[in-house]
Amino acid sequence: MHIADGVIAAPVIAGATIVSVVGLGLGLRALTPERIPVVAVLSATFFVASLIHITLGPSSVHLIFNGLVGVLLGWAAFPAMFVGLLLQSVLFGFGGVTVLGVNLFNIALPGLMCGLAARPVIARFGPSGAAAAGAVAGAAAVGLTAMLVALSLGLSGREFIPAAKLTVLAHLPVMAIEGAVTAAAVLLIKRVRPDMLASSRPVRATAPVS
Template sequence: MHLSDGVLPTAVAVGSFVASGLCLAVSLKKTNAEELPKIAVMTSAFFVASLIHVPLGPTSVHLLLPGLVGILTGWSAFLSIFLGLALQSLLFQFGGLTALGANGLMMGLPAWFAALLYHCVPARQGRGAAVVAALASSGAVAFAAVILAALLATGGEDFFGVAKIAVVAHIPVIGVEGVISAFVVGFLQRVKPELLWAPMERRGA
């Protein structure tokens, strides 16, 4: 789920960069130094997962992990994902530099959505934490697919068909990411629950 250079109209690409820059500033401001090791790990996980593409019909899909990144890093999720996208673009030409702002919004906003959903739900204990994580992560992927479709639609009628295919192709990813997040969060809840704290909430929440 990467937009390439030249796909978006210039005005949309520039506007996306501005919006992404504002979100990045918020993420940086709310990032605590003690969270940097966890952010680095999640950036690496996002970077690697997004490199593994699985062919599916006329397109391909891959793990996105915005939900899991958001749940574990909170406000810092946008920073984590933006760094991962920038490295993918520079090192492997996945996505484009002119589309980096749009790609950042497409992955970063759903990560914040998942973080808010997970950390605002009370009584996240035991299996409840895994269920909420699954719903938050699945919702984040669906949100990302909607943003992708909306951005592609700005390119004109030629991209309407591509937008529909891209959304449908990511339906399996919605389920897979929900399962992965449920497993990871359930495991951390048992062995190291403090890792599930993120700057979206207060300590002890």
């Protein structure tokens, strides 16, 4: 899902990086001091959860959870996923340094959009309605990310178009899996701790610092 260095053309990198920086700036405004701990702990949770691999035929897929991140964190999804990608690329040395902006754009933007769209529905309806909205958000976020990855490849050169098509195809089963898992996660949270999903505003631990 994430792209390595040396593949994407410079204009694509520039465009996506600019949008990502704007997204980070807006996300930073949502990251008030009293929300930093909850965003940090949840982004660490998503990092750990993305190491869950599900065996699928001869290969295995790992979950991305960008839709669920968007649902729980709202605009803070941008800084949270930036931290995740930064840790992955720089501290663990997986690469993707020069395309950090592209990867953030491809993963965080769909997550944020699906999260903002699904959150009011999840807050308003009962557990089963919330689970359905979660399923749609989880699947759509992965689908949109696959399309954006394909778009970044396709815009970088005609020769990447077959690889771009293959990326979208390969993510169809991931969409289904991600949708099912996100639905179950939302269902559990809605039953056990509905206040995490309650207001139209994303989660915040207790009252603000006075």
